[in-house]
Amino acid sequence: MKAVHFGAGNIGRGFIGALLFEAGYETTFLDVNDKLIQAINDQKQYHVALATDEKEETLVQNVSGINSASDTDAAIRAISEADLVTTAVGPNILQHIAKLLAEGLRKRYESNQQPLNIIACENMIGGSSALKEHVFTYLERAEQTVFSELYGFPDAAVDRIVPNQTHEDMLRVTVEPYFEWVVETADLKGGQPPIPGIKYVDELRPYIERKLFTVNTGHAAAAYLGYLKGYSTINEALQVKSIRAMLQGALKESGEALIRTYSFDRDEHAAYIERIIQRFENPHISDDVTRVARGPIRKLGPNDRLIRPAKLYTEATGEPAGQLAYIISAALKYNYPNDPEAMELQEQIKQHGYQKTLETIAELPASHPLTSAILNYLPA
């Protein structure tokens, strides 16, 4: 079985690549980082180590790489021959891989009419559906009709903390032992890809929202509050009592929103939150606050980890989500100079002020009770 995976970064190598290998796939990584692709083709294997006392290792084999920016023909051919396509490139990059993917599907259709699934493994709601929309903009109407029948874009949720890597061997990845990969069955074509690590579900929404609004909401809280106070890692930030209390308060609010929306069991959700905080505190992982805080404009989007749970809470309880509002105010102050989105955010705030910026990027109108709760924490 052949898999093509876009994005040979942290989650690509450390999670998806490892699970594909264990399931028996031969994986071709497509990436625009030439050094990474060269290293994959030189070594033809890499190690994934667990962040535990025992540091258990898996040797991931049967891998190769293609520079999808410079060798598009080879990338298109690989897609045309694949049994499965996955991505972990970042939500904002999906639009940039769409043309190549469309050309790969077109070439594939010329030579065989076998079904194929394309699974976007990104931290976003409806990632594969969004990728499908981008891909379809490059197809003729007749192609869209045929490809809709043949090619599935099942939405997915992925959870495993993979920090930035600092090993001498650029392919080696250290990952937390926990992982969850959930795929919605509705748009699968030609049966379920035989990957033991995947949990197939009829409806993804509760899973992705529970993950995004607990793991990623909590992570964002630690990152933005930690950055403001000058801490470098998530672990350091969590040792500060006030940050920890804010994070717990924020997860109480997002938890209330989730429990009311999806009827989750209260005790089970409280235990889920505790397990996640323990994952953040894994002593074998050093996770930079700037990795977790990256892309603040995306993270302040209307359906992302801060605004959506805060809105859900406010609507469900009639009270503004005060703790989440404080974390949103911290995210609006994020000014890490090496993060282009942070710089863009600060520029927007400088030009238009906090309220207008919130209206533009978070789609929060001035009249929403959450808006005044957030603005209360910011300079006028």
Ligand SMILES: NC(=O)c1ccc[n+]([C@@H]2O[C@H](COP(=O)([O-])OP(=O)(O)OC[C@H]3O[C@@H](n4cnc5c(N)ncnc54)[C@H](O)[C@@H]3O)[C@@H](O)[C@H]2O)c1
């Ligand atoms: N790291 C984690 O803990 C984690 C966990 C769950 C989900 N995710 C999600 O996985 C995705 C990737 O995150 P990551 O941490 O692995 O990031 P990363 O930066 O380590 O990896 C992204 C990779 O995509 C490549 N890339 C960029 N543009 C490309 C293009 N046009 N074509 C092909 N490849 C391209 C980059 O060169 C890089 O190697 C994100 O959506 C993230 O939210 C990450």
Ligand SMILES: O=P(O)(O)OC[C@@H](O)[C@@H](O)[C@H](O)[C@H](O)CO
């Ligand atoms: O990848 P992002 O930028 O959406 O979010 C940063 C982290 O919160 C994220 O990568 C987590 O480590 C991951 O989602 C854990 O499953």
